[in-house]
Amino acid sequence: DLGHFFSTYSLVVAADLAYGPVLQKVASACYSAKVPLIVCRINGLFGLVRIIAPEHLIENSRDGVDSKQLSNLCLSDPFPELVEYAAKFDLDALDDFSHKHVPYVVLLVKASMEWKTQKGLLQIVERRDVEGIRELLQSWRRPHEEENFDEALRKAYLVMFSPERNVLSSEAFDGRKGEDGKGPSSSLNRSFWLFVASLKKFVEEEGRLPVSGKLPDMTSDTESYVGLQRIYQSKSRKDAEKLASYVDRIAHETRTETMSAAQVQYFTNLAPYLSVQR
Template identity: 30%
Template sequence: MTARPLTPPPLQGPTAKEKKYDRQLRLWAASGQQALEDAHVLLLNGGSPGVVGVETLKNLILPGIGSYTIVDGNVVAEKDLGINFFLTDHSLGKSRADETCKYLTELNPDVQGYPVQKSLRDFLGSAIPSDAPDRLSSLTNPNALDKYSLVLFVASKQNYPLLRLVSSYCAAKALPLFYLHSLGLFSHFSTQLPDPFPIVDTHPDPTSTQDLRLLDPWPELQAFAKSKTENLNTLSNHDHGHVPYLLLLLRFLTDWRESHDGNPPSEYREKKEFKSLVESKARTDNPEGGEENFDEAAAAVLKSLNKPSLPSGLRQVLEDPSSKQLQQDSANFWLIANAIQKFHQKHGSLPLPGALPDMKAQSQDYIQLQNIYKAKSRRDIEEVTNSLRSTEADLKRQTPVEAKEIESFCKGAAFVKLIKGQPLPVYAPNAKAPPTSLQNILDDEDSLLPIFLAFQAYDHWLHENSNTTPQTDPSAPFSSSSSSSSEEAKPPLEALKQSATQTIDLNAAGDGPQINADDIMPRIEPILAEFVRAAGAELHNISALTGGMVAQEVIKVLTKQYIPIDNTCVFDGIASKSAVFRL
């Protein structure tokens, strides 16, 4: 072709990267992807065999986190090859950090991996006093973990003091921390999220997000409803069957109020009555013998005619001190929350999200209706923005909050969620889980909580025995580098049971109902027996599954989208079931 093209050719797009990530961008969008790419995940993989940590990383490298670091002082042993996919025969005898890092990096050239061949103790700083393990000053470098966005800690023999240290560190620096356990057919993980951990983009079920304001229509909506329904009875069959159901409801609500002292139907009985009223207005003498728009109207009565109320998640946000007492350096989130709080105080309702469901209607009516909702939504957002700008000025803030951030908060306000992160629920000699969790086991015979208690007992036993059984690598419970131990020591069941009894007693020593360890032990013992049988072994399949679950939660935390598990999850590979607890 020689002639000049009519229009210049557009560039080929989207980019290769967007294409590679297309299927996940549909879940967390470009903003979520950016958050992943900005993240640096730290894996503290002191445990042996440590497959669960590597599998978790795999599921983070594939979707493209920015970078990761593996800290692992172990050397690859023969038996690692059988269950760790990211090792080959050539890895034998080499650093496990180096080798797993090498094969993991092959998964995605966009991701940077950094191996650190050190024991956790060495990595974190050797001067950890045993009497005050959570003293951050004991770290040789008190900012050692600052460059990471999230920490994964795989259970290991030297668990307790190191975990306490990392947990305190992460709490102080608002760094999310995950603690992972995989043993035989069972696994467990707990999260320690920053407090507060707010989520704006919770991706609620689309059907639950409709906010139509039928009980509180604004003038433009009311006027449109009036113009379309004034002569309802004289409309042609076609027009009558195409009045959008929202407008029908508004019209019949007006009628209802006139005969009910200006009140809308509120109780269930009244709503049923109102629904019958709507149904009775449909024409049935047409060829179809009914009208779809009236069906839609009747179906919407129970779920759409509700007085606006403040959802509990948002209430928690608005009432949080951080939202009420703004500082110059308050996070944007709190600034917006504060502006929305003011909006709500003034209007008794939240900014209108503005989305409209599909409905039977003529195109131009639907479009007009859409515009009325959108215009109102825009006005509301503008009002929130203006109030926020004046707060910014009062606080003398330099960078204004981006309009997009304000908009997405306004539109999803009803579904905003605030998680108050709390310390990891792990075994500690003087700490205790609330007795209610023990009561939970007694009340619910199907509870999976005994799995958590069994892991606690196991950790306890490891801790108690960390100094008595010498290991070549102190951070490994069953050293994989030791050539002498052909048959590794199994934890004795009796000792584990004793640990379990102790942890239960500790847990039960609160103010709550008295709980007898004997009532709970029968539920824990079978799990402990499985632990003994597994003898420290991970089953690849369970670790792969757990790696999938953990990575999914990590992605939620890093992208600040969807609501992550708060704060403990256990998996039972015999029943193929998991359960979540807040402990």
């Protein structure tokens, strides 16, 4: 049986195999066995690669974006440690040098918190509120050039951006897929589906995605940036520990192999960008 034969492999590559009955049989057998098939053809300087598989799991759907920029900064709903850190910056008391090196994350947290207090809001859900926050930031600027405020103005949309909504509506969370850590091709993608199942439990419990612990580049002095980085990394470790407990529990319940702490942290960093194509 051709399907049984290909099921012993994790990947099949067909190089310069002409389109016809043979390739169709190979593709059908691989598809039934849930084994990805890569078809490669070349003609002079022209090359073609096709992937045939029941599903394609994408760990990072932001192709072409530097991994350092893939950060869940939690600006739409800042966690207590981040709010406490931002509160330490008294903008009026800072000298000009320090003022123009306050990280834009701190500026956005302070501006969004003040705006929500002024308007009696729990969340920023309207674009007009984002524009109000931009105006508030402009009022805090000083006459000289301040790149950190330019960055805050460009990133102000993040105060109403909730990445968990994007993930929860993706196919990774569709129906029963991933609920028990067993996706449709679990033998090949066990770690992905186990994490998806655990992530779903985490989001149901916490109402948000885990913090990645990564910070993008930004205008800042070293002390402020390192301090902010420590806040995010500490929160990320706590979230990863909680996720790991879900991973271990689901792995035990489904009698599948669990994930290492490094694997959990890896997927945690990319949680907002997981995707599935079928």
